Amino acid sequence: MQLRLLSLVLIFVHFMEYSDSQHASRSRRQRRTHPGVSHGCQGGCATCSDYNGCLSCKPRMFFFLERNGMKQIGVCLPACPSGYYGTRSPEINKCQKCKADCDACFNKNFCTKCKAGFYLHKGRCLEICPEEFEPNDQLMECIPVVHCIVGEWSQWTPCSKRGKTCGFKRGEESRSREVVQQPSARGDTCPVTTEKRTCVVKRKKCRKAEKRGKEERRKRPAKEENHESRQDERDTKRDTDTRGASENKNKTEHRRKKAQGKHHTSTAGSSGH
Template sequence: MKKWDTDDPALSTSSQAISGVSSGCQQGGCLTCSDYNGCLSCKPRFFMHLERIGMKQIGVCMTSCPPGFYGTRSPERNTCTKCRSECDSCFNKNFCTHCRAGFYLHLGKCQENCPEGMVRSDAQRECILKCPADCESCVSSDTCKQCRPGLYQLSGMCHHVCPEDYEPNDKLMECIPQVHCEVGEWSEWSPCSKSGRTCGFKRGQETRTRQVMQYPSPFGKPCPEGSEIRECMVRRRKCPGRKKNERREGRNRNNRKDKENQEGRRERKREREREKERDTGEREDSVNRNKTEHRHRRGHETELVSPVDGSIQ
């Protein structure tokens, strides 16, 4: 009986060329098979895979190739082909997806040493980026994606202190541009005034203001004063209607005085009435006390006179 050539995994689908062929294979995905070599051909969409058992190889039909092999399809047959020796698994003969121990994956290749700017990861068996010392993770050897705790990121770099014109944002852990206060133009000076009046004085004050156009960030330049006051002088002039106002104010003052006088007179009258009531009450109390004392004296004298001869005991 013929054995398979181990150097060439391709299997013939002609059952007549091999003795001992069974045309009625029922197990797995075999289309034709032999008692010695297993599957000789596979059903459509199955892959032929040769498994070594001792010195011989057995054909097995599989829906997908095992690790270390990749599948190739052709009109004649679908076969499992072994990956390169350094690959643990692969997509095709030129693209590894996982490397054997001692090799590291980079761009589909398994190699012992990683290219410049990258370091070996034994856990992943891959070449990973060599991040700057202050980086937690990076997108390249000189561009950070995330900084270590306590550092602030700016343009792919990590900073302990943010550069000039930037300030730290503790929520984002980034350096953000500072925002300085911006104010508008000064308004015109107000009319010269004093105590809310614009007439009837010589020296007063005038003011001007400006609006805040942009409020500053926490570390930005603060806003300057929004108003100014300066002394001013005007030609003394009487306020329109001043005499009329003065007469009205005079009448109001007189009315207030009259009311105050009337209230004072009423209060004095009430005070006199209260004093009169107090005097009347005091006189009544004095009379009552005198009457009581008189009755006591008369009773005492009566007790001292004898009822028989009227002599004093």
């Protein structure tokens, strides 16, 4: 009975020694495969190394190689830094570098911010903006060219001369229109927004209020008043000459027709004889 009990004790001791040796062997193999690997990491790492930093990241974190002097250290970040974009896969989430002319990007083919000297246009970085676009140096992007837009012309103002609307025949009237949209730097400039033209009205006498204005104008320097008087005289003379020429023309035409009538009558009488 004692012999049997001793045998069982020896078997148990041998089993424990075998288990300890297997565990030690697995630990040695693990150290040879991943030297210095730790599972008690900080900063989002799932596994890490004293020499290489993060080796893998926790879920939803992005693995990024950060330069530290002459070597690169793995770090795990919630978002990729400027100049990189994140990619997700079942194996690992990691940060990929944007294109050389891109300072920030959504993915490999879509840039969201360009480096100095380039302008953003539909996800691409361009040195020269395409047609109908112009560079915006504040946002560093290509924006549409804006052309000038003007409204409709207003009605012509009443015909006037030197601020009055009576006592003359020929004056001036004007009209205007508003700028609805100002052009951008490369847009079409605005056309003229005011126009003036000569107008002719039937001469009429000024009322009392207008006469008072005329009396005030008489107080002006004689030189200015004489200039206005001479201008009015020239206008009056021109109108008189025009009417005289028209009357002479009508008289000449009347005499010509009268002479033609007499000639036809004389010819008819001769034919009767």
